[in-house]
Amino acid sequence: MLSTTTPALRRVLNAAVAQFARHGYEGASLAGIAAYAGIRKASLYSHIKNKDALFLAVFEDALKIESQFAHECFEHSNTGLPGQYYCESLLARYADSEHFRFLLRTSYIPPESLFHELQEGYETYMQQLLADFTAALRRHVGEAFSDQDALTLGHAYMGMVDSLHVALIYIGPSRFEARLNALERLMGDSIARLVGERHD
Amino acid sequence: MLSTTTPALRRVLNAAVAQFARHGYEGASLAGIAAYAGIRKASLYSHIKNKDALFLAVFEDALKIESQFAHECFEHSNTGLPGQYYCESLLARYADSEHFRFLLRTSYIPPESLFHELQEGYETYMQQLLADFTAALRRHVGEAFSDQDALTLGHAYMGMVDSLHVALIYIGPSRFEARLNALERLMGDSIARLVGERHD
DNA sequence: CAAAAACTACCGACCGGTAGGTAGTTTTTG
C-alpha cells in the first residue's frame, strides 16, 4: 500500500483490472497489461514492484470499491426483503464494474502463491456483507425470531449470493433472473413463516 | 472421443485429471502430467494429440462419471426432501473424487479456447440434474402443485447446488454443513408451504 | 538566475526459465 497514486499508476491499475478480469492471473501477461495502458512492459516497473504486487494492489482497489458498493445497496433501500436490493443490483453491476468481475474471477480460484493474502481480504468482504444482511434482517423483523434463526438465514443469504455470483459467470441474464426470483421466493417464504405472517 | 482405451492411456488420463484438478488447465503442465503417469512428456503424444484433446478427454470422462454418480444418488434414496441425499453426499464426494474436483475447478472458469465445447457438456450435466430433481419432486408431492411451482423450485435447487459447489471450493467443511442445513431448511419450508402441510 | 544535479517515465534489448510440441531413435511387446 503506497502513499500517492499518480495518474500514470492509475492508468496501469485500470489496465490491470481489465486484463486480470478477462484472462485471470496467469492468463494476463504484463506485456498485455502494459499495451492496454499504452506503454511498454519495462515501463511498468517504474510504477510497480512485480506482478504479484500489481495484482494485490488491484485486489485491494477492487475490495474497497465493491465493498462500498454493497454497503450502499443496503443503506440505499429498506423496502422489500432484507438484502433484496443488493441481489437485484448484481446483474447490472456485473455488466458495469470491471472490479466486480475481477473479484468474482479471482476469488473462487485465486493464484496459488497469493492464496492466503486474498483469502483474508475476501473473507472480510463477505463478513461485512453478512453483517449488513443481519442488520437489515433485524430491522425488518425486530425481535420476531431468535439469534439462531437469524444465523441460519444469514448462512442461507450468503449461499444465495454465491449462487448468484456463479449464475453471473456461466449462465445468461435470463436464467439469472429466473434463479434470482426463485431464491427470493424461498427466502421470502421462510422469513414469512418465521415471522408468523401467513399471507396467502 | 477415441474408440479403445488402453491401460497406458488410462494411466495418462488419471494423471491428467489429478493435475488439472489441482492446478487448472493453464497451471498443469504436460511434463507434470507425464511425470505423474510415470513417463516422459514426449511419450504422451503416443496417446494423445495435444493438450486440448487431453483436456477434453478428461472432461468427457469426468462428465460421465459424475453424471452417473448424481443419478445414482437420486435413485438410491427416496427418503427426505427431493435431492437432499445428493446435496448431503457432496462433501464426501469432493474429498473422494478427483473427477468431481476437476469439474468444479474447470467448469466455472474454463480455458478460453475450449469454452464452447465445455459449456455444452456442462449444460447437459446440469440439465440431467434438474430432470432428476424434478422427477423426485413429483414423486414427493404428486399433483400437489403446478408446473410453474415445480419450475421455480427447480431453479432454486440448481442455485442451491451451485452454492454448495462454491462452498466446497473456498470455505471449510464446517461452514459447508452450516450452509447446507440453512438451504435445506429454506427448501423444506417452501415445499411444505406449497404442499399445504403446516407442521409447526 | 542559471548551471548542475536529481528525479520521473519511458524505451529496446536481453536474460534465464518454462511452456507445448516435433523429429528421430531405441526399447518393449504381441
Next chain:
DNA sequence: CAAAAACTACCTACCGGTCGGTAGTTTTTG
C-alpha cells in the same frame, strides 16, 4: 519381426524480470 510406446534431444514462443540508457522535468545550489 513389425508395430506400439517409450526415450533423448531439440525447437519455437512466450513468460516475468533486469539492464543500460535517454529525454524531459523538477529541485538544488553557487
